[in-house]
Amino acid sequence: MHLKTLLLGILPLLLIQCSYSRSQTKTGDTKMDTTKKISAYSRTDSNKVKLNDEELKKTLAPEVYYVARQKGTERPWTSKFEAFKEVGTYYCAVCGNPLFKSDTKFESGCGWPSFYEPISKGSIIYLPDNTYGMQRTEVECGRCKSHLGHVFDDGPPPTGLRYCINGVVLDFEKAQAAEKKYNETAKDSDKKN
Numbered sequence: 001m002h003l004k005t006l007l008l009g010i011l012p013l014l015l016i017q018c019s020y021s022r023s024q025t026k027t028g029d030t031k032m033d034t035t036k037k038i039s040a041y042s043r044t045d046s047n048k049v050k051l052n053d054e055e056l057k058k059t060l061a062p063e064v065y066y067v068a069r070q071k072g073t074e075r076p077w078t079s080k081f082e083a084f085k086e087v088g089t090y091y092c093a094v095c096g097n098p099l100f101k102s103d104t105k106f107e108s109g110c111g112w113p114s115f116y117e118p119i120s121k122g123s124i125i126y127l128p129d130n131t132y133g134m135q136r137t138e139v140e141c142g143r144c145k146s147h148l149g150h151v152f153d154d155g156p157p158p159t160g161l162r163y164c165i166n167g168v169v170l171d172f173e174k175a176q177a178a179e180k181k182y183n184e185t186a187k188d189s190d191k192k193n
Ligand SMILES: [Zn+2]
Pocket: 092, 093, 094, 095, 096, 097, 141, 142, 143, 144, 145, 146
C-alpha cells in the first residue's frame, strides 16, 4: 500500500526527467554528426586518400554516406548552399579536398549548388555515367573519389560548364580563414620543390 503510493508520486517526476534528457541527447547527436570527420580529413594535404568503408559508415552522417559512397542524389532545393552567397572556398565534406571557389558559383536554377570551374585540374575526377538511360559525366573528388555530382556543358562563360554538385558533400569556409590556409599550402609546396 505504502509502496504503491510512493511509486505513484515518483512516476510523473521520472517521466518528466526521462523526456527531458531524451530531447537533450537528440540535439547533441545531430550536432556531432555534421562535424565528425574521418582520420584522413585535411584541407592542406593533397595526397590521395584510400577510404575505409567501415570508418566512413561509422563517421559520416547517413545522408553524406549515401551521396558520397553510394552515388546518391540529394533532393533538389534542399541544400543550404543552393542559394548561398558567402565568399570563400568549398571543400569535399569527406576528405577536405578544396573543390570550388565561391566566385565560380552561379545560380543555375536546377536546385543544386552549381559552379562553372573547379579550383584546380586535380580537384575533380571525371567518369562516364550511362545510368538511367542518359549519357552524363559524373564528377568525383580528386583526392578521395567520393561522388559529388555531374558536369554538363550548358554552363555560363568562360568555361560553358555546369558542375551540378550535391550540397551535402560540401564543406564551406569563409574567405579570410580559407585564404590564409591557401597561402600556407602554397608555401609548403614551394619548400618541397
Ligand atoms: Zn574528397
